[in-house]
Amino acid sequence: MEIKISDTFRARLLHGLKESEFKELGLLRNPFIPFIPQEIMETFVNREEEKKLIIRYLPELIQGFMPLLVLSGSKGIGKTHFLNYFYKQLKDIEKELGHEVRVLENDNFKDFFSKVLIGEITKPQLVLIDDTEKIWEKYKQEFVQLIDSNHNIKFICVWNQSKWAQIKNDSFYSSLKPVCIKMEKLTKEHLIKMVLIRITPLLTGSKNPFDEESLNVLTNLADGVPYSMVYFSEKLLHYALDKNKKEINKEITMEFIETLKLKQFSFASLTRSQWRVLKSLITITHSKKRGATSSDIADEMGITRPAAIVHLRELKVQNMIEENIEDKKKYYYIKPVILGQVELYLSEEGEI
Numbered sequence: 103m104e105i106k107i108s109d110t111f112r113a114r115l116l117h118g119l120k121e122s123e124f125k126e127l128g129l130l131r132n133p134f135i136p137f138i139p140q141e142i143m144e145t146f147v148n149r150e151e152e153k154k155l156i157i158r159y160l161p162e163l164i165q166g167f168m169p170l171l172v173l174s175g176s177k178g179i180g181k182t183h184f185l186n187y188f189y190k191q192l193k194d195i196e197k198e199l200g201h202e203v204r205v206l207e208n209d210n211f212k213d214f215f216s217k218v219l220i221g222e223i224t225k226p227q228l229v230l231i232d233d234t235e236k237i238w239e240k241y242k243q244e245f246v247q248l249i250d251s252n253h254n255i256k257f258i259c260v261w262n263q264s265k266w267a268q269i270k271n272d273s274f275y276s277s278l279k280p281v282c283i284k285m286e287k288l289t290k291e292h293l294i295k296m297v298l299i300r301i302t303p304l305l306t307g308s309k310n311p312f313d314e315e316s317l318n319v320l321t322n323l324a325d326g327v328p329y330s331m332v333y334f335s336e337k338l339l340h341y342a343l344d345k346n347k348k349e350i351n352k353e354i355t356m357e358f359i360e361t362l363k364l365k366q367f368s369f370a371s372l373t374r375s376q377w378r379v380l381k382s383l384i385t386i387t388h389s390k391k392r393g394a395t396s397s398d399i400a401d402e403m404g405i406t407r408p409a410a411i412v413h414l415r416e417l418k419v420q421n422m423i424e425e426n427i428e429d430k431k432k433y434y435y436i437k438p439v440i441l442g443q444v445e446l447y448l449s450e451e452g453e454i
């Protein structure tokens with residue numbers, strides 16, 4: 103009897119439910135899902151400098167000498183993971199703090215503001231906010247009002263690094279001059295540790311599917327950005343499974359990198375004009391909530407559209423940007439896997 107494709111697929115689905123495909127690599131399941139794991143405490147790595155500074159500034163925040171503390175960093179640097187870790191630590195000492203600890207996001211900020219305004223929330227509050235730039239863009243007036251008029255509410259705000267740099271030109275910043283703790287890149291050793299603490303509890307035996315050389319190659323690719331390390335490690339696992347490999351060594355890792363069509367580029371090799379294009383792409387993407395057209399780049403840089411197109415083509419050849427056709431227009435974006443590294447580099451150079 104001829105086996106139908108649907109029957110084969112059904113059989114594979116049933117088999118996958120009984121036994122994870124990742125057992126072929128010696129793992130109970132995929133160790134990199136979710137990217138920001140539920141086991142916040144167990145998977146947290148390093149950040150000793152950031153923790154030291156928070157410990158130093160927290161008493162001043164709680165006692166009302168400063169209304170907010172800012173934690174900034176580039177995309178993928180680990181801001182959300184750090185905030186979740188810190189929230190769990192603070193929640194355990196809520197009584198000692200004398201403040202109710204809560205997390206606010208874009209979808210519940212307005213409700214919190216309304217409850218404060220009508221007097222439903224009267225206890226002192228220590229509020230942690232992720233993606234603060236989104237709340238700032240939508241509820242700036244309400245946010246500033248809470249800071250200015252209610253000294254029982256203190257904020258620890260996570261802010262995208264490039265967006266926070268723009269806030270420095272706002273009168274809000276000049277009047278408060280809030281303390282900002284910048285999250286830095288992780289070392290290669292900590293990136294490897296971050297992978298190992300996800301993998302180790304899920305091993306079916308004693309052997310790690312990643313050998314030492316493969317992990318070192320991945321750290322070079324991630325360049326200190328935690329999200330990139332997790333992203334590439336997870337993609338490499340799938341690649342190894344597709345190739346029916348039982349382990350991941352340097353050879354299979356280099357094969358995988360070749361399929362990504364990513365060049366091991368050096369930021370120092372980019373021209374000044376190319377850096378200006380990258381900076382313009384970030385600025386336009388943040389302000390317009392979409393990619394940038396060649397005309398956008400030309401206007402932002404004060405150059406002709408043909409010149410902008412030449413620069414964009416060069417960056418595309420170097421695999422740093424990608425393009426999408428939307429509504430018959432061509433929009434350019436910095437590739438997500440390197441966006442965090444670009445933002446971090448520009449920030450270190452004082453460009454954003």
